[in-house]
Amino acid sequence: MRGFLSLITCFAILQNVRGWREFSRGRSKGGNLGLPGGDDLVRGEHEKVTTEWFTQYLDHSSPTDSRTWKQRYFVNDQYVNQRRDVAFLMIGGEGEASIQWMTKGAWINYAKKFNAICFQLEHRYYGKSHPTADLSTENLQYLTSEQALADIAYFIEEMNVKYELSPNVKWIAFGGSYPGSLAAWVRQRYPHLVYGSMAASGPLLAEINFSEYFTVVYNDLKGTGGDKCVSAVKQAFYQVDLLTRHMVGQRNLDKLFVLCDSIAGTTSSSEDIANLFETLNGHFAETAQYNKDNRMSKVPNNITLDTLCNIMVNDKLGPEVNRLAAVNDLMMKRNNQTCLDYKYDKMISDMRNVSWGSEVSEGGRQWYYQTCTDFGFYQTTDRIPLDFFIKQCSDIFGPKFNLTIVERGVQRTNTLYGGLNPSVTNVIFVQGSYDPWHALGINKSTKLYPAVVIDSASHCENMYSPSVYDSEALRQARIQIEEFIGNLLKSA
Ligand SMILES: *[C@@H]1O[C@H](CO)[C@@H](O)[C@H](O)[C@H]1NC(C)=O
Ligand SMILES: *[C@@H]1O[C@H](CO)[C@@H](O)[C@H](O)[C@H]1NC(C)=O
Ligand SMILES: *[C@@H]1O[C@H](CO)[C@@H](O)[C@H](O)[C@H]1NC(C)=O
Numbered sequence: 001m002r003g004f005l006s007l008i009t010c011f012a013i014l015q016n017v018r019g020w021r022e023f024s025r026g027r028s029k030g031g032n033l034g035l036p037g038g039d040d041l042v043r044g045e046h047e048k049v050t051t052e053w054f055t056q057y058l059d060h061s062s063p064t065d066s067r068t069w070k071q072r073y074f075v076n077d078q079y080v081n082q083r084r085d086v087a088f089l090m091i092g093g094e095g096e097a098s099i100q101w102m103t104k105g106a107w108i109n110y111a112k113k114f115n116a117i118c119f120q121l122e123h124r125y126y127g128k129s130h131p132t133a134d135l136s137t138e139n140l141q142y143l144t145s146e147q148a149l150a151d152i153a154y155f156i157e158e159m160n161v162k163y164e165l166s167p168n169v170k171w172i173a174f175g176g177s178y179p180g181s182l183a184a185w186v187r188q189r190y191p192h193l194v195y196g197s198m199a200a201s202g203p204l205l206a207e208i209n210f211s212e213y214f215t216v217v218y219n220d221l222k223g224t225g226g227d228k229c230v231s232a233v234k235q236a237f238y239q240v241d242l243l244t245r246h247m248v249g250q251r252n253l254d255k256l257f258v259l260c261d262s263i264a265g266t267t268s269s270s271e272d273i274a275n276l277f278e279t280l281n282g283h284f285a286e287t288a289q290y291n292k293d294n295r296m297s298k299v300p301n302n303i304t305l306d307t308l309c310n311i312m313v314n315d316k317l318g319p320e321v322n323r324l325a326a327v328n329d330l331m332m333k334r335n336n337q338t339c340l341d342y343k344y345d346k347m348i349s350d351m352r353n354v355s356w357g358s359e360v361s362e363g364g365r366q367w368y369y370q371t372c373t374d375f376g377f378y379q380t381t382d383r384i385p386l387d388f389f390i391k392q393c394s395d396i397f398g399p400k401f402n403l404t405i406v407e408r409g410v411q412r413t414n415t416l417y418g419g420l421n422p423s424v425t426n427v428i429f430v431q432g433s434y435d436p437w438h439a440l441g442i443n444k445s446t447k448l449y450p451a452v453v454i455d456s457a458s459h460c461e462n463m464y465s466p467s468v469y470d471s472e473a474l475r476q477a478r479i480q481i482e483e484f485i486g487n488l489l490k491s492a
């Protein structure tokens with residue numbers, strides 16, 4: 001929500017990114033699972049992927065509501081053999097589905113090995129899958145994880161017929177981040193349709209006050225740059241806090257962080273200040289969440305926790321707050337941002353846009369709605385209080401969306417699915433220990449299911465294609481996951 005260009009640059013001939021910052025609330029623009037990196041597409045392979053549309057019910061909870069809409073999906077049937085008895089489903093999530101995943105990523109390697117037909121179903125309300133005419137609060141009532149799971153169930157039934165799959169076909173679901181949770185829940189809810197799942201980095205527990213998120217980020221900084229890095233970062237935020245409190249300091253902040261709107265001489269609300277802290281904290285959060293993964297990237301993917309810690313401990317750059325400003329410069333440059341936004345009202349006004357053509361329709365508005373009604377997941381710190389997030393629910397979606405509603409939604413989600421104790425089999429839960437989201441995921445095997453925590457790995461790291469930079473722990477995890485899928489497909 002920061003980084004919209006200020007009015008000054010309305011002659012935007014420069015290829016600037018306006019509107020949303022690349023990362024907020026632990027969510028990347030476009031969705032949390034990035035695009036798979038690695039080799040360029042093998043010519044010919046990509047051409048065999050087809051884009052299709054499925055007629056889906058709007059409201060699965062109502063047997064008398066006959067309204068339908070078109071849900072997008074991709075199919076790749078070049079690896080399946082004549083038996084047609086293995087089907088893989090990549091579950092779409094909180095961003096547009098990408099055709100890139102249809103020929104790349106770890107699951108494609110498994111599909112080649114196990115002769116699977118591959119489907120990817122875009123999540124309702126994201127990408128090009130528009131169930132309603134716009135994104136009004138009223139229309140968003142059909143955006144729930146339960147509706148998304150029912151979408152998957154109807155989809156599977158139809159695909160079995162349309163693609164003439166074997167009566168004994170085994171569907172294996174794959175998902176990373178929120179779809180990681182969906183992958184587990186769809187097996188739990190529809191075991192007659194889904195035989196097993198690989199659930200990567202799924203936050204299975206809904207939680208309002210997700211303060212553990214930044215605890216993990218700080219642990220990662222410690223693991224990377226030691227106590228020196230952590231104390232420099234803490235000191236820098238302390239200095240920013242002091243500077244917000246007086247005029248001379250505020251002028252410094254304007255310059256240091258290239259603020260779009262001057263903080264000096266204007267009245268800043270407590271939400272503006274929380275917003276500023278959230279943006280600056282976000283630089284570390286994003287870097288931790290995606291540290292050293294093998295995503296495909298429009299921009300050099302070379303900003304890691306090492307990069308940030310090296311800057312933060314470099315006393316040649318001046319006091320800690322100046323080093324933080326250097327981190328901010330680096331991230332702004334990478335995002336093509338010319339100034340840093342922090343104004344709360346600007347952000348809210350963007351988020352209120354209900355048009356499919358708006359910038360927030362890439363998923364920012366939809367995902368925020370899901371946090372207000374289903375999940376919470378608010379990444380609080382000492383300086384970014386819970387009220388700041390709850391206020392956004394009511395400011396964006398209406399006064400009805402207050403703490404009571406969020407609490408009820410979170411309780412409902414955990415009641416529906418069982419939180420960290422789901423009753424589910426044939427699912428492998430995969431986490432990265434550096435991924436801040438792992439704090440809400442399953443990290444321990446039980447009699448029902450295995451769980452793998454990959455040391456020092458980031459968000460959904462195992463879903464990208466193997467790379468020469470893979471750690472030994474990641475390599476081992478990849479083997480374990482492949483064996484798990486192999487065993488599912490072997491057993492009668
Ligand atoms: C959120 O959790 C943190 C850490 O446990 C705690 O300090 C804070 O008071 C909590 N906030 C609210 C509003 O409960
Ligand atoms: C990342 O790579 C780009 C282009 O190769 C280079 O200009 C930039 O300095 C690198 N950044 C870091 C932090 O290494
Ligand atoms: C920044 O601009 C460059 C050059 O136009 C472009 O290649 C790159 O994708 C842009 N980066 C982002 C994050 O949009």
Ligand SMILES: *[C@@H]1O[C@H](CO)[C@@H](O)[C@H](O)[C@H]1NC(C)=O
Pocket residue numbers: 353354355357358359
């Ligand atoms: C919503 O976004 C669209 C597309 O960017 C824009 O044309 C429209 O003016 C915006 N609406 C409001 C109310 O800001």
Ligand SMILES: *[C@@H]1O[C@H](CO)[C@@H](O)[C@H](O)[C@H]1NC(C)=O
Pocket residue numbers: 400402403404405
């Ligand atoms: C939320 O709003 C409802 C009425 O719509 C009210 O009963 C409830 O007390 C409010 N909750 C909070 C925490 O303000």
Ligand SMILES: *[C@@H]1O[C@H](CO)[C@@H](O)[C@H](O)[C@H]1NC(C)=O
Pocket residue numbers: 420439441443444
């Ligand atoms: C595993 O998850 C439990 C429950 O959330 C948590 O208490 C524990 O600290 C986690 N262990 C690790 C190593 O993350």
